[in-house]
Amino acid sequence: MNTENTAHKKIVILGSTGSIGTQALEVVESYPEQFSVCGLAAGSNAKLLEQQIRKLHPAVAVLYDEAAAADLRDRVKDLDVTVLSGMDGLCELAQMKDADMVLTAVVGMIGIRPTIAAIKAGKDIALANKETLVCAGHIIMPLIREKGVRLLPVDSEHSAIFQSLQGHPKKRVRRIYLTASGGPFRGWSREQMENVQVEDALKHPNWNMGRKITIDSATMVNKGLEVMEAAWLFEQPKEKITVVVHPQSILHSAVEYEDGALIGQMGVPDMKLPIQYAFTYPDRLAMEGNELDLFALSQMTFEKPDLNVFTGLRLGYEAFAAGGSVPTVYNAANERAVALFLDRKIGFLQIPELIGRAMQAHQKVEAPTVEQILAAEQECYEQIASWI
Numbered sequence: 001m002n003t004e005n006t007a008h009k010k011i012v013i014l015g016s017t018g019s020i021g022t023q024a025l026e027v028v029e030s031y032p033e034q035f036s037v038c039g040l041a042a043g044s045n046a047k048l049l050e051q052q053i054r055k056l057h058p059a060v061a062v063l064y065d066e067a068a069a070a071d072l073r074d075r076v077k078d079l080d081v082t083v084l085s086g087m088d089g090l091c092e093l094a095q096m097k098d099a100d101m102v103l104t105a106v107v108g109m110i111g112i113r114p115t116i117a118a119i120k121a122g123k124d125i126a127l128a129n130k131e132t133l134v135c136a137g138h139i140i141m142p143l144i145r146e147k148g149v150r151l152l153p154v155d156s157e158h159s160a161i162f163q164s165l166q167g168h169p170k171k172r173v174r175r176i177y178l179t180a181s182g183g184p185f186r187g188w189s190r191e192q193m194e195n196v197q198v199e200d201a202l203k204h205p206n207w208n209m210g211r212k213i214t215i216d217s218a219t220m221v222n223k224g225l226e227v228m229e230a231a232w233l234f235e236q237p238k239e240k241i242t243v244v245v246h247p248q249s250i251l252h253s254a255v256e257y258e259d260g261a262l263i264g265q266m267g268v269p270d271m272k273l274p275i276q277y278a279f280t281y282p283d284r285l286a287m288e289g290n291e292l293d294l295f296a297l298s299q300m301t302f303e304k305p306d307l308n309v310f311t312g313l314r315l316g317y318e319a320f321a322a323g324g325s326v327p328t329v330y331n332a333a334n335e336r337a338v339a340l341f342l343d344r345k346i347g348f349l350q351i352p353e354l355i356g357r358a359m360q361a362h363q364k365v366e367a368p369t370v371e372q373i374l375a376a377e378q379e380c381y382e383q384i385a386s387w388i
């Protein structure tokens with residue numbers, strides 16, 4: 001664990017070829033004195049990972065996919081880099097002796113095991129991969145405390161809440177306002193959403209993100225996942241977490257204290273700030289080109305989410321209330337449904353339908369182990385395959 005925030009930080013990035021991963025590398029490159037990467041990992045994109053290796057010289061690189069890893073090994077044979085593959089490779093990378101911090105920015109439940117491995121090895125965690133807390137918060141949080149490492153949120157709302165909690169006692173929190181942009185279909189009826197196409201759902205009004213999370217924003221399942229993420233991260237009951245739709249995405253979330261003070265974090269919608277803050281915490285480093293011009297800001301508006309239209313969010317609350325392995329099923333069913341939607345096999349409204357059906361069909365396991373979480377995921381995938 002690196003407690004000296006001024007010291008040079010060696011970072012491992014899991015998911016370096018993705019939306020968060022590539023922005024994290026921009027942060028690293030803009031402060032070469034402060035940061036370097038000692039390990040990079042992705043799923044199968046050998047071409048981009050090769051470019052990143054040539055530029056940033058990590059000692060170890062991992063591609064989950066075996067064949068892609070073999071291709072990468074061949075591409076970088078002129079360099080001094082070890083190429084690993086599979087889950088073993090990801091976990092080995094996450095525990096790298098040299099690393100001070102691990103950024104988990106893979107998409108999906110694949111992040112659970114490497115995150116646990118990194119915590120056990122005493123690494124600070126910068127967490128983008130919200131699925132890890134949703135499914136395994138009951139395993140991750142006690143482990144974080146036991147190992148005395150830091151868990152720094154990268155998700156913009158959670159970073160905002162984290163920033164708003166600095167210097168204030170958690171026990172005095174009255175309420176957390178978790179903001180949501182409302183996505184491209186804010187204010188629509190279910191009838192209007194009936195014939196939504198993939199292209200429509202991928203058009204996010206404010207944020208440029210990976211495909212899966214962009215669809216999750218359109219269904220508001222992302223916010224369902226984020227309520228659970230916030231409850232685990234900040235150890236607050238879900239009743240204290242209020243989702244508020246704020247279409248301008250300027251207030252990134254806020255904390256209301258018992259004395260009525262509402263402290264929030266504002267800024268232009270740019271993931272590089274929460275990524276950099278997780279790397280520099282509790283320090284802050286200059287970042288160019290992201291100044292919020294208050295004078296140009298014409299308005300900030302706030303609305304209640306419509307849970308009868310955005311049933312994906314309602315199911316998120318239900319999944320969290322049910323607990324145990326149910327959030328895993330919520331997440332897994334959503335992952336599969338989003339993939340089917342992106343493949344144009346199901347309609348947009350079938351995404352929450354499938355999630356609800358999978359939750360209904362599931363036999364809950366209390367406090368599931370990692371094996372039970374992954375088994376619930378698998379079972380859910382098989383069930384959905386049998387329905388579609």
Ligand code: NDP
Pocket residue numbers: 014015016017018019020021041042043044045046063064090104105106107108110128129130131154155156207208209210211212213271
């Ligand atoms: P992307 O789809 O853009 O990137 C996913 C990354 O994960 C890629 O590097 C991909 O590699 C890698 N990956 C996929 N499968 C595997 C695997 N089996 N093993 C190892 N690596 C794998 O996703 P995002 O960057 O958008 O999101 C990443 C995480 O961050 C998600 O959990 C998301 O919810 C969260 N998040 C994202 C935000 C954003 O603005 N994008 C905001 C807040 C949270 P490859 O390229 O080879 O497939």
Ligand code: MG
Pocket residue numbers: 155156157158226
């Ligand atoms: Mg978010």
